[in-house]
Amino acid sequence: MGKRRKPSPPSRARMAVLTTAMAGGAVLASGTAHAEPTPNLASVKEQVDKLNEEAEQSVEQYNGFQDKQQKLQGEANRIQEKVARGQEAMNELRTRLGAVAADQYRNGGIDPSVRLMLDSDPAGYLERAAAQNQVADSQSALLKQAQEEQRKLDQDRAEATATLAQLDSVGTELAGKKQQIQAKLAQAQAMLNKLSAEDRAKVNAQQSAEKAKAEARQAADADRASRSSARPDLSTPAPPASGRAAAIIAFAQAQLGKPYGWGATGPNSFDCSGLTGAAYRAAGVKLSRMSQDQWNDGPRVSRDALQPGDLVFFYNDIHHVGLYIGDGKMIHAPRTGKNVEVLPISAMPYMGAVRP
Known part of the structure; x- marks a missing residue:
């Protein structure tokens, strides 16, 4: 048998390449271990x-x-x-x-x-x-x-x-x-x-999608009601606003696009009850300041008897109020960061309505 030949040691150049590769792998592994998780x-x-x-x-x-x-x-x-x-x-x-x-x-x-x-x-x-x-x-x-x-x-x-x-x-x-x-x-x-600009845009897109879904649900509900012979026809449009209701709605429509401002009653910004109170003041009617108190500012109105100008309330504690404008929709001041807008009343947990 011939003598076994010892492997020659790696050259300095080869050692440098191996060292660099190992270091890179270590950095990659470290980076993977400590990377910020993608937010849900x-x-x-x-x-x-x-x-x-x-x-x-x-x-x-x-x-x-x-x-x-x-x-x-x-x-x-x-x-x-x-x-x-x-x-x-x-x-x-x-x-x-x-x-x-x-x-x-x-x-x-x-x-x-x-x-x-x-x-x-x-x-x-x-x-x-x-x-x-x-x-x-x-x-x-x-x-x-x-x-x-x-x-x-x-x-x-x-x-x-x-x-x-x-x-x-x-x-x-x-x-x-x-x-x-x-x-x-x-x-x-x-x-x-903490979100990237792209992720913030996605969150905003989700909000827009939810609004669109609410509008679609409202339209579907109206369509089902119109096709049902066993139920009263709830798809009949509410009577056109006139007199006091017309003045209330005209004021609210003029505020569309203005920013929400907590504690604000106008003229440049509004919170939810600030907007409804200002709209009624424009028609010569004084409402209470809080949404919970506005809930007691008039007789209750059933959902199928809503008319333009009625106040519509949401959530168990009645902490949000909007102004019904007909066709299942309202004008309301949503929250900080958003503007006065039109929204289906089905978009939030509906609690009832009042006609001051």
Whole structure:
């Protein structure tokens, strides 16, 4: 047998190639292990929609606090004006009592009853004066009037203090609700910001597709209703809007394309109840500020009896409202990041309708 020949060691050039290949493979493996996972767009959209819906719920609560704050501020202003008038009346009575005192002084001395009324505690005068039997008939009416005015003034001041304290409390709640809304919207936006421009476009396309599906369902429902002989014909178009309803719908149509703005009642942006309230104001009708309160602003209307101008409400807690325009559709202000639009009422969980 011949001698076995030892394999020659790899050349330096070959070693360099092998080392580079191994390093490249290691980098590739490392990159594969640590690559960012592709986001599940359906899950992202679901979470973003949920956050936006929660934000809208908070918006309606914010509107309630804001409305309460405005009413309390008006009440506080009214009471403070009343206090100012009461103080003026007291000042006038003190002036009259001062004149009585001056006259008595010129005639030999000030009656103790007048002196007591002019001291630092006029409200307690009559009790002390009665105990001392010092109220002269000539001054009795004036002193009783002064005591009554002082009693009213003290009562009004106490009411003003309580109202202002309540106003401060509502202001704190309003600020807290605002922070909640901003936090939810920021969280939703942060999730969208993590997506590529292409993926964000896909999420938007999904929203458009859902709107188209809702419109298709609405059309199919109308077609089935028109073909059914066992059911009433619900496909008959709603009567054309006229009078007040026409003014309401005309206003709402003029707002199409304007951005949603939470807490906004126009003219440049609206939230859902802000839009319906503004539309009704254009027709001379005042609605409550919150969607939940607008739910009680008129009698209920069944779905098959809807007419243009009716308010339509959505979700179990009635946190969204739109304006019915006929043909199964409404105008509404959707949510942050979207504009006032026309949408089938079947696109959201429908709860009922009201005709203010």
